[in-house]
Amino acid sequence: MSTNVKSMNGDQLRDAIRQAEQDVAVYERLKAAKNRLAELQIEQQARAAAAAQAGAAAAEAAIAQWEVRSIGLTHGGREQGSKVTAAHRVTAWNRRDSREVIQPLxxxxxxxxxxxxxxxxxxxxxxxxxxxxxxxxxxxxxLARRRGFLSTDASAIKVL
Structure with a gap:
């Protein structure tokens, strides 16, 4: 405010002091904002790193539960008509549940x-x-299997 302080009445002086105090508070908050921003960014990075590490540990634990024993082509019986079907099956041991799992590859x-x-x-x-x-x-x-480029008909499958 560029008004002459000496010409202010009491109410104007109190209002000017209150406004100056608010301005000083904003100024102090803005001065501290740079340090606060740096502190908040460091905390955010630490939390993101901790979340990534926890996610990686969970993924590793999920992978470690499996012991792959074999992968092979199995010929099933006759299904739906006269076609003989064949499928790749993976045999794995689930360490967490202590059981063998056989499922399509x-x-x-x-x-x-x-x-x-x-x-x-x-x-x-x-x-x-x-x-x-x-x-x-x-x-x-x-990808080839999903797109249907690989046959499940045993007569069409040639194992090298």
């Missing part, structure tokens, strides 16, 4: 897929031959 959850990729020697050679890395080969095989 193309119907695995993410943790079992990761466990399979940690034991790439269990994947059939004709799947591994699809790409340079086991992960890329398995992803390519799953």
């Amino acid at each position: 193309d119907n695995c959850d993410r943790s079992l897929e990761q466990a399979i990729l940690r034991a790439p020697e269990k994947l059939p050679a004709y799947i591994l031959a699809l790409a340079d890395t086991p992960q890329a080969a398995f992803e390519r095989w799953c």
Whole structure:
């Protein structure tokens, strides 16, 4: 305020003091804002890192529960007509539940897929031959399976 202080009456002076006190409080808050911002950003980064670490630990625990024993092509009986069906099955030991699990290779959850990729020697050679890395080969095989490029008819399947 650029008004002459000496010409103010009592009410104007009290109002000017109150306004100046508010301005000083805002100024002090703004001065401290830079440090507060840095403190809040550090806390946010620490929480994000802790959440990422907890997520990674949970994912690792989910993967570690599986021991992949074998992956193979199994021929089923006759189903729906005269076709003989065949499917890739993964046999794995679930350490958490202490039981053996047999399920279709193309119907695995993410943790079992990761466990399979940690034991790439269990994947059939004709799947591994699809790409340079086991992960890329398995992803390519799953994609081809989902798109229907791989037959389940036993007469059409040729195992190398």
